[in-house]
Amino acid sequence: MYPVYLRKTDDRRDFVRSVVKEFWALLCEAESVFIKPNIVSYEPYPTTTHPDALAALLELLPNSRVVVGDGPAFDAGSADKLLEQHPLRDVCREFGVPLVNLYKLGMESRASSRGFSVKLSTYPTKFDLVISLPVLKEHMVCGITGALKNQFGLLARFERIKMHTGIKNIHRSIAELNAILTPDLLIVDAVETLLAAQEVRHGGHRTRLGYMLAGVDPVALDSVGVRLLAEVDPDMQGVKPEDIPHLQHAIKYGLGNPKPQTAHL
Template sequence: MKSNLPARPTVSIHHGAAPSIMAKAALSEAVRPDIIKGKNVLIKPNIGFKSEPAHGVVTHPEVVSGVLEWVKEAGAAGIVVGDSCIYGVNAADAFVSSGILEVTERHNVRMLQLDQARPVELTVDDPYIVESVKVSSIAKEVDIIISVPVIKAHMHAGATLSLKNMKGVLYRREKMRMHHLKDKKKFKKWSKWKTLDRAIADLNGVMLPQIVVIDGIVIMEGMGPLIGNPRPLGVVVASEDALAADIVCREMIGFSKEDVPHIELMAIKQGRPNFSVEDIDLDYALLSKLKTPIKHAIPQDVSAEYPYFIITNKDACSACDSTAMAFLKTFGSDYEGKNKVQIAFGNGVTKKDIKLSRCIMLGNCTVSLKDKGIFLPGCPPIPSDIKRALEK
């Protein structure tokens, strides 16, 4: 997959103004309006969880508002805003709490749950791990996709930026499948990278957004994508080149290419293996000024604070991982000095992994081991489910 973008793409960074104004200004600098004129456009924010924008979990609604204004002025033929949530989250509730539903109503634009459309299966050329993917037909049928993520550290992917944000176009449980992929001999060449990182690059090989607007108004550091700490940054970044924009934002938050492997894999897939921030047209002085190293998402850091719990994660997705970490942060200190408890989750957990008789089998992926401890069904269960189970 060779990139058709300019050898030196433009990435625009704006800072210090209202979110909607910065989004419009960044788009005006970095994106040609003629690529929008007469086209059908999907604006794809990050609303995977039910949360409010002040927490850095979801895309800021006023960034979406600025994108909508710019797309309208550029002469789009049709505009929809859409996303899908992780399994178990009510998308209608998430759209309301994010503030983005109100923005779409203000702009008289439809907001769609991507999972409610039919699936379309796409074949991946030269795959790293995924030979085909099922995506929402909405994403496939539009002419232009604008990926509008919020910057977050991520416990499995390193960081959420524009490429990772495209995981929301995957159809229903296809999102979860990306966390449970088994490696194959024919992909041995790529085996030094995690299967999830390779899957994100493969997805973008067939569903690469044509425009990205990255929300850095309130970002998340630490235990993203859900239970990290919000950090105000007040930045919006835009480009026609998703890879370039992600590299700039990766640099801005002080992460290396090893910290976010799917970005490097995407560069290789596009035939740009050595592509770096030096190859991008941007305001380097402003990038240097705004550079704000943030804490990585390292689950071990949280579990280490609670040595009276044994955490066993084998091939779990972000949903159960976030539930376990949120339980520890919210209720973990209540169990200091009590008998140890094991919490096991992920479809890779086996009988050999169960070390304690007092073991929580967290989530549907552990159903085959339900006779080995306390089984909590759900995809995912919620943190209070663990507390209730331990208090019985």
């Protein structure tokens, strides 16, 4: 069982290199890799994944067929235009890697073992390995967004609308989504964060936090993330992982460890 690897740093590239070295036995077997950044909107970091995090990963996967992809928020405008203009597009061009719009690659209904069904992109399942690159932030609906919530970018537009309007429980949906499709490796950027909301356009306040995290357990990563956010937000002090509704569901479903060991990397 891997711990949560944690480093107080602002050097994303060096941390990613260390992660790749630590998980090389996993990575070296993969002939194809799908990378899922956070491209929720047109806003740059820390709303979305920092270009350095993606670039550092791409330069260390030269022998794999790599595709980067996401489905931006349904209220963020044209997904094609957004992806074309986002800073991560330049990184993908530099490395000759496609940046794909998941909305255009077909959606399927999948159900968890509890019979909870969501319509989502199954495109990542075509790859040997899936790596997620979330940003740790506060979220005005979900409390926090990080490892678990980054999977939201796989969902069909109408699924997201149903969740944000209360037709479907968004918190349970996030947990069930992770039960259906889980990344193989997650590298979470918490060098900077947003407090109060997940995007600047929604009222998020940019704040330095100063950490990078990595691991294979999204529940463990988000549980550590809750503790880290308390360092810069007094309102988060005393908050436990199970106080975050989607984390509570994920813990109940046995999707990970809310009390992980941490290790310096």
